[in-house]
Amino acid sequence: MKHFTIILFLFAFVCSSATAQYRNFFTEKSLRIDFVLTGNHLQTQASVFELKQEPYWGGSTVNTIDAFEYGEFRVLVKDSTQQNIIFSRGFCTLFEEWQTTDEAQLMDKSFFQTAVCPFPKSTVHVSIEKRNKAGKFISLLNTEVNPNSYSILKTNTNKVTTHKLIDNGSASECVDIVFIGDGYTMDEIDKFHADIKDLSEYLFTQTPFNKYKNRFNIWAVDAISEHSGVTDPRKNSWKNTAVRSSFNTLNSDRYLESTHTYLIRDYAGLVPYDQIYVIANTKKYGGGGIYNHFSLTSVDNPRSKTVFIHEFGHSFAGLGDEYYTSETSYNDFYNLNTEPWQPNLTTMVDFDSKWKPMLDKDIPVPTPASEEYFNAVGVFEGGGYVSKGIFRPAYNCRMKSNEAPGFCPVCQHSIEKMVLFLIGE
Ligand SMILES: [Zn+2]
Incomplete structure (x- = not known):
């Protein structure tokens, strides 16, 4: 009981110091960075469209640094010294999906995109980064944001209930x-x-x-x-x-x-x-x-x-799609030579970083699609729109079909971790 009390006390201390850190850097509003992504199947350019101040920050004030490294893109906010990351968040876009279509091999196109972060109290440095083919984040857009600038819009013309x-x-x-x-x-x-x-x-x-x-x-x-x-x-x-x-x-x-x-x-x-x-x-x-x-x-x-x-x-x-038989417009959505960032898919390049700890020791890898493994956590071949080279954690899952009974244990675990992150625990 005593240990439990100490742990609770430490947890409360960590939370309150994280919140104090948030208050050092941010207000209770949010900064919206609207930008435009332009390119084709090989190239990506990003340019700022406009910055907006919005009235609320809906995220955690304890967990401001991304704990997951999911997403094809991420936004990083650094303090004015550019030495310290004070906010980060991964995200995906329709643009990167379009880049895998036939059309992207024939023409350039632009997509509107937005990143949000808590509204800063003093000048910050914002970067947008995109992964390269090897999965490494590369800088795409960098801008200084002075929160007192008149160029940050503070209007929202929507008058809806x-x-x-x-x-x-x-x-x-x-x-x-x-x-x-x-x-x-x-x-x-x-x-x-x-x-x-x-x-x-x-x-x-x-x-x-x-x-x-x-x-x-x-x-x-x-x-x-x-x-x-x-x-x-x-x-x-x-x-x-x-x-x-x-x-x-x-x-x-x-x-x-x-x-x-x-x-x-x-x-x-x-x-x-x-x-x-x-x-x-x-x-x-x-x-x-x-x-x-x-x-x-x-x-x-x-x-x-x-x-x-x-x-x-x-x-x-x-979560990634665990299906592989349906028709999609994507070509080579995943690079089979790198580990995808999606928590429920693996190319086996770095399976140790995925759901390996959740496998029972007698589960064969890869796991045969036979009835005895229908309810087991395994490594089933087929997922991410291809039948070979990408593996999923369950025979069936909500990320695979509408007929599945629900999310597989690996997807459930990933959802729980995200809930805890967002509620600041
Ligand atoms: Zn799943």
């Missing part, structure tokens, strides 16, 4: 999910709230989210669309909606995304948030989720709930 639908405490000690509706007209706002209720109730029945149900806040931003439903190019159906979601992203019919990142961030910034979820008011099957960017799903399809949580696995915990 927001609601805290589930309130379990302060943003820095909870995971805050902000839901933004797309394709909901003024008359459909009650449906928007009912859809959020349905999806979040489902989320909190699923392991491990059920375990942390009382550490999540749920927000709704009542974005109003002129038209009901969202754009579906293959049906020649074009809709004017709040955040311009569309099927057929990267020429994949079921890939539902929005390229209007700044619009989405403008809505999200009205509340404190860790994660953005756009829900599209349509029954057509589809969705998308990009790590620390946002998730999207349609709401009225019979499989919407499993798509909803699958996409959240990507955007929340950096």
Whole structure:
């Protein structure tokens, strides 16, 4: 008991000194760095579009340095001496997915991107880095940010109603999910709230989210669309909606995304948030989720709930797709000569860094896809869009199919670690 008390005391001390450190460097608002990514299958350039101050920081004030090294990109914030990293966060983009398509071999294209960090109290140095083919982060964009500069925008023109639908405490000690509706007209706002209720109730029945149900806040931003439903190019159906979601992203019919990142961030910034979820008011099957960017799903399809949580696995915990049979637009998405950063995929280049400690000692590696191993943690070949050279931890998992019973133990473990990081534990 005595030891336990000492541990608790030490934990409280570490937390309070981390929070004091946060207060030395940051305010309770956030800095939004809007930038543009331009390039093709080989090249990437980044340039600043504009900087914004937003009213809330929704993340932890204890854990400001990224503990995971997930993501194809990362943002680093250094103090004015450039000696100390005071904030870092990994993230992914639609741009890097596009870079693996046939189109990227033929032309250049630009994508809007945003990184957020707590708003600094004095001048800081911000860098955006992208991984090279070998998986090493390389600097892409560097800028000094003086928090008193007049060029940092402080306006948000959105005058929409927001609601805290589930309130379990302060943003820095909870995971805050902000839901933004797309394709909901003024008359459909009650449906928007009912859809959020349905999806979040489902989320909190699923392991491990059920375990942390009382550490999540749920927000709704009542974005109003002129038209009901969202754009579906293959049906020649074009809709004017709040955040311009569309099927057929990267020429994949079921890939539902929005390229209007700044619009989405403008809505999200009205509340404190860790994660953005756009829900599209349509029954057509589809969705998308990009790590620390946002998730999207349609709401009225019979499989919407499993798509909803699958996409959240990507955007929340950096989980990779464990499937390999479905049609995607990607070419060589993973380099088989390096270990992918996704916690639930391995090329076996550095399996020691992955779920090796979770394997029972009598599990064969690779693990045969036979019935005796259907419920085991193993190393099953096939995942990350290819049937050879990439391995996944379970025969079936929510990151593999809508029919799986839930997330596999490795994905569950990764989700739990992310929840604890975001709630500052
Ligand atoms: Zn899994």
